[in-house]
Amino acid sequence: MISKRTLLGSAVGFGLVAGLSTSAMADTITVATVNNGDMIRMQQLSPQWEKETGHTIEWVVLEENTLRQRVTQDIATKGGQFDVMTIGTYEVPIWAKQDWLVPLENMPDGYDADDILPSIAGGLSVDGTLYAAPFYGESSMVMYRTDLMEKAGMEMPDEPTWTDIAKAAEAMHDGENEIYGICLRGKPGWGENTAFLTTMANSFGARWFDMDWKPQFDSPEWKESFTTYLDLMNKYGPPGAASNGFNENLSLFQQGKCGMWIDATVAASFVTNPDDSQVADSVGFTLAPNKEGVEKRANWLWAWSLAIPAGTDAEQAAKDFVAWATSKDYTEIVAEKEGWANVPPGTRTSLYENQDYLDAAPFAKMTLQSIELADPTSPTVEEVPYTGVQFVAIPEFQGIGTAVGQALSAALAGQSSAEEALAQAQSITQREMSRAGYGK
Structure with missing residues (x-):
């Protein structure tokens, strides 16, 4: 695959998530995502990440069924079209076991992976290693x-x-x-x-x-x-x-x-x-x-998550973007611009301990209760x-x-x-x- 890297004349700025890497190499990453409202908002807010890091994003926004077909075909054939894929709780463990995904280890300082709801993190992990970062979780x-x-x-x-x-x-x-x-x-x-x-x-x-x-x-x-x-x-x-x-x-x-x-x-x-x-x-x-x-x-139990396909030539930039878009800092950005009721739900314990969110979102407790009721190991009687x-x-x-x-x-x-x-x-x-x- 042709490298997406381009030289910058000067070092790029720091990202919003503490610890994001800076480099004299800027990347253009291609992000495939679903045309749901929260992802459309992520796309609209992403220029802030681009400005902070010097990287740029090419977006591929698709209807749900089409997205599934495109990313599955691409990763199975090692097509290399995407640097970040929006995938779900179904794909992550299957693809990780095929070595198709980059493990999300050594995330930037302050990312706080331990804050992710256990049921959500469990569905996106293999042998304790996270292979996709949840953008939002749901029941x-x-x-x-x-x-x-x-x-x-x-x-x-x-x-x-x-x-x-x-x-x-x-x-x-x-x-x-x-x-x-x-x-x-x-x-x-x-x-x-x-x-x-x-x-x-x-x-x-x-x-x-x-x-x-x-x-x-x-x-x-x-x-x-x-x-x-x-x-x-x-x-x-x-x-x-x-x-x-x-x-x-x-x-x-x-x-x-x-x-x-x-x-x-x-x-x-x-x-x-x-x-x-x-x-x-x-x-x-x-x-x-x-x-x-x-x-x-x-x-049900589901998380739309951001994953990085193995073989990308922009792995660090992709990881920096994934960390930014699924961080507590991103939640604060959405809350400031759109109000607490509109932040991506269902991923972090801290969100459901945040009184500002609980006061603004009358559905918060019902969402958490529904997520906790779902049991992937015992789905029926x-x-x-x-x-x-x-x-x-x-x-x-x-x-x-x-x-x-x-x-x-x-x-x-x-x-x-x-x-x-x-x-x-x-x-x-x-x-x-x-x-x-x-x-x-």
């Missing part, structure tokens, strides 16, 4: 319109069941006025609808595989979970829901068109920001639901041979999860029945797992 929860609940004469329980959710969706639904009782992910993708539907299945006691790696889509639990999802969406969901992912549902909620939205906790700051949300002063939060009598809730809450931490899952998501999305679009979609999911998964040699 999932229920976001709902308090004004519509009050109008319906209802109160949202602190620990709702899916029956409670269905009753609330019915009460708030007003299709004639484009207010839909519930908005849920329908866009196909292993990190889109498959992520949500997996956590929903967990809360009904379903699982992806039994202990012999046999797929379980033909189980009663999966059938009950998926038919409940289809029933909610067909009765109370927005039109065209099979095309809606995180960003589409966020927009609908901000426009006041969703009575409820069950999705990532990171969305909370966007739905309560009066600059972006028409319903900012009428949003409540509660735990993700479960089926009556099932101890697991439909909450019965024992499983895998780790991961909304995904299965094996290399084959990315392809399988996307194919399954397409099958399940087709049922939401009315192209197949629930039974046909689940049978297709079972067939797809069994075929690919057999090819990969599982269960032998």
Whole structure:
């Protein structure tokens, strides 16, 4: 790969994170990231890092499914297109074991890796070594319109069941006025609808595989979970829901068109920001639901993180940027410019001990509680041979999860029945797992 280094005539300035390296060599680093609001803000603030260090950034900002495809292809083929990649809790341990990522050792002074929430750091580490720095962490929860609940004469329980959710969706639904009782992910993708539907299945006691790696889509639990999802969406969901992912549902909620939205906790700051949300002063939060009598809730565990691919020719500059963007100093920058409610959540213990943040973010405690409830080692009721809450931490899952998501999305679009979609999911998964040699 052609070197990105260019000579500077004079030494560059110090970075905002104490200990950032300075050199007479300036780098241009290419950063691939997802088009979520927090990452867009990171891009907007990055000139401050460039000014302090003398380095420059070329940004590649992509929709979630496209980002996953691009960075996976690039790192697997050693394409060398990127110096920093935005990846998640699924990819990090798998890629680290392949020696595809630079270990984040010897981070700049003051970075304080020990401050990262243990559950978040654990998912981004192999044998105690951190291989990606969390930009924000999340679980999932229920976001709902308090004004519509009050109008319906209802109160949202602190620990709702899916029956409670269905009753609330019915009460708030007003299709004639484009207010839909519930908005849920329908866009196909292993990190889109498959992520949500997996956590929903967990809360009904379903699982992806039994202990012999046999797929379980033909189980009663999966059938009950998926038919409940289809029933909610067909009765109370927005039109065209099979095309809606995180960003589409966020927009609908901000426009006041969703009575409820069950999705990532990171969305909370966007739905309560009066600059972006028409319903900012009428949003409540509660735990993700479960089926009556099932101890697991439909909450996931995820961190969008910054990682450095092995082989980059700008490793130190990339590490300096990763440290800056995921530091406590960066949190202070966002707080100063955008307010404490808008800082990247879910990564550091100190944030949830900061009274300024707790006072500004009514969703803070619910976010932390949801993150702490998720257990990747025990995602559902019965024992499983895998780790991961909304995904299965094996290399084959990315392809399988996307194919399954397409099958399940087709049922939401009315192209197949629930039974046909689940049978297709079972067939797809069994075929690919057999090819990969599982269960032998």
